[in-house]
Amino acid sequence: MPLRTTIIAASMFCVLLATAISAEEGPTPEQRAVTATENRQAVFKLLGVNMGPIVGMARGSVPFDAEVAERNARRIAMLSTMIPERFAAMDTRGFDVTTEALPIIWDNPDDFAEKAKALHDAAITFAELAATGEQATTLGGLRAFGGACGNCHDTYRVDDDD
Numbered sequence: 001m002p003l004r005t006t007i008i009a010a011s012m013f014c015v016l017l018a019t020a021i022s023a024e025e026g027p028t029p030e031q032r033a034v035t036a037t038e039n040r041q042a043v044f045k046l047l048g049v050n051m052g053p054i055v056g057m058a059r060g061s062v063p064f065d066a067e068v069a070e071r072n073a074r075r076i077a078m079l080s081t082m083i084p085e086r087f088a089a090m091d092t093r094g095f096d097v098t099t100e101a102l103p104i105i106w107d108n109p110d111d112f113a114e115k116a117k118a119l120h121d122a123a124i125t126f127a128e129l130a131a132t133g134e135q136a137t138t139l140g141g142l143r144a145f146g147g148a149c150g151n152c153h154d155t156y157r158v159d160d161d162d
């Protein structure tokens with residue numbers, strides 16, 4: 001094999017080896033923890049974006065709109081199914097991430113998933129009430145809906161008063 005061909009082949013081998021090694025390394029555990037936390041927080045931000053107008057309707061600061069209430073409740077129901085999945089993706093205890101999630105979440109995944117399911121069910125029930133178009137009926141169901149959020153926050157989220 002001529003020297004030039006050997007040098008080209010050796011160079012290509014080195015490039016391929018370097019590519020394979022860097023592909024194997026992937027993100028560091030710290031980078032994965034940051035990404036996992038950001039993904040969880042994105043779900044909760046979307047939950048808040050969808051809950052905001054509903055709460056505004058209940059407070060009277062936003063005009064009642066049954067279609068928006070129903071649509072947003074159905075979105076919340078869908079998003080609620082992602083909550084346990086996003087936490088199961090990675091236990092971020094021990095990593096330098098900013099989060100309101102309490103470490104106990106990873107000690108009680110079944111209970112945590114049950115609370116997310118309760119949110120799902122409450123959101124569906126609220127959406128069905130909103131589908132009636134009746135303001136009093138719809139907003140009358142908000143306490144149970146909001147309570148499903150609060151039940152989880154009480155156990156698994158850093159208290160905002162701390």
